Amino acid sequence: MDVYELLDRALKQFSPKEVGLALEVDPKTVRRWHLGETKPPAYVADAIRQRLLPLGEPPSDPGKFTFIDLFAGIGGIRTAFEQQGGRCVFTSEWDPYARKTYAANFHDGPDHVFASDITKVHEDDVPEHDVLLAGFPCQPFSIAGVSKKNALGRPHGFSDKTQGTLFFDVARIIAAKRPKAFLLENVKNLVSHDKGRTFSTIIDVLQNELGYHVKFRVINGKHFVPQHRERIIIVGFRDTADFSWDDLELPAYEDAPKLGSILHSENGKESGDIPSLGPKGKVLDKYILSDKLWDYLQNYAAKHREKGNGFGFGLVTPKDTARTLSARYYKDGSEILISRGAKKNPRRLTPRECARLMGFGDDFRIPVSDTRAYKQFGNSVVVPVIAEVARIMVPHLEEKKAAPAKRSRKAA
Template sequence: MSHQAQFDFRDAAALFFAAENFFGKKNLAEKLDVDRKTLTRWRKEPHKLPTTRQLALRELLRSVPKQDVSDTEFTFIDLFAGIGGVRQGFGGVNGRCVFTSEWNPWSQMTYKANYGIEDIEGDITKIQARDIPNHDVLLAGFPCQPFSIAGVSKKNALGRPHGFECTTQGTLFFDVARIIQEKQPKAFLLENVKNLVSHDKGNTFKTIRAVLEEELGYHVRTKVIDAQHFVPQHRERIIIVGFKEQTGFSFDDLELPDSGPLLGSILHPEDGTESVEKDYTTGVKAKVNAKYTLTDKLWAYLQAYAEKHKRAGNGFGFGLVDEESVTRTLSARYYKDGSEILVSQGKKRNPRRLTPRECARLMGFPPEFEIPVSDTQAYKQFGNSVVVPVIEAVARHMKPHIAALKEYERTGALQQPLLAGF
């Protein structure tokens, strides 16, 4: 993705978040001649960003020198691609995708609509690693199927195989590992649910880390990141990053915004300032379609269900939110009843679900992202996706280290990169 495309933003929120992400809070405050508290306020309420400041942000982003693609571009492959959220993040820092694998036909439809490609490989378990193009970075938001391991010493005593071929056999992580082993990318990024760390009393994660570090020889760093630093959604995911050589990469110096925006920044304004989007909004003022409002029957059921569990001392229930809220985690089951994120419409009306467009915004996808599928499929796709600005922030943090390894490949001299300026 070119820098020109990267900085083509259509709203104040996207403009502000891009500038803060690129320049950093301290530098941006200095460039705009404001204090950091003001930036924090604008981050929470980007719709209140003055027009003069919007113009200043645009000029700042346009002033960023366009770098030679041959010097800055790296290649990556997109495994378990879904609708391309990870691709969005790495494309945003000038990476180029050379291979995509996604088995779900509906996700393939959305992916093709947005990235203009015809060929998407299907089931990764049926793809030979040697047939995958060479690449600099492997990306995979892999589904972690449950598995357990026995002690290596016990297997040795029984004369059974252990290590790489045994401990991951039959899991989708195995397919990630075998591709890394075959193609030896300079780096990788894997994304998964936070609970991966504690699954099977920590054995699952220990196995994964052992394979990546001991069997494959990569230098691995991990961090659990909550998406609410970037979007109005509490969503914790573990990011696993590995480099083929020791470049000094650390998550310790990854700067995350102190606070993110509130829900009002992604909701349809319903005041005529937004164009009508078929099926989602209607009328002169682009009001949210009435079909997203819960029926009396469903709303009564959810309230009774919540009250039942409240009396039992359980925490189950719906999540009612308004413009000043940060939501619960959007899940793939959102299409069923929308209970984890219900938008209040006042006391006189039942709450409503988010529209698929609002879900796209909640996950940090750009305004122009196409949604060619039904609401049910769209809810599943966004619920299964990554939060784009989280991935882009990590990608930007990785980029100088990727560049260092590309230079090492060219010259044989490995220098730890200076992060300043990236």
């Protein structure tokens, strides 16, 4: 396939602006190449293959088990379960930019379904699967008393308690498809939201209404990456209660990697093939905070210190562990600023460093702008955390793989 065919494939999936970002050229240059007005340089073909297009044919291996990837983001949970031999048969993600990053990193066959808005997908149209995966957003909801519902002639229980939330879409698919297991991921605060009532409802639905054996645990990503990031993981099995968190192997915090392990070396060993690096492997100046922004952040922090508040920036060195990377990192980078010495302004992490901070390999493609990339990685999961949970889940899947589905929803 020559460079023009590769360019045509890329432009069927990405806009000229996005292709230009990936190739570090102006969108007008991409258009001129595509129209044949100018000839692309020799490096362009390899750059398109490496940065934008999936390599080779879709995998033909049926996998040890099948799974669906709901609220998929950029595929962090999928990555972890593929490492354990799973095969994805259905994906849903509404954000078009996340979909582009996802599509650039996973090459699926014609039997794979990619839906956008899961709320508009009928549960009967979701393929059969062994495991349901969902990093679902949890919108606030409250629970009214059953007696009040009855008095008003309104429904209660499963059909009402979760209606209007995105968890409802997870629950209705579980109810219809009865997968062998599920894994749900959310922020730690889900446990305490609405004085614990939200979480209590979710667990009640999963255990008592849907009939799954449910275990949950808050896990900090800093066991595996240099970032403090606590997330709750909810695991459920349909036919077995043998799953145990005791099998989880979490490295001690003191043995966990520090920021130096994910930062660019800036010694020339990393090539300028990474868009955020210059020709000599130095991080580009655009990631260094301006004098105006750095002064503002320091003054803002000082003002809040005087009031006894903890607000401020997070200045770190290669020997440290960072705060939680958030989706707002693109605004000023204040939660994780890399020190460049006392007399120099600090810098933001680059998108590639954010990918590493979340446990993605350097082969993970980033075909979107820095702003979009920061949002995507800030919303993602720590891949090694999910991979470790997947590792202890899979043996229980294999034990029950031949067991027929149980349609009963009675509590265990």
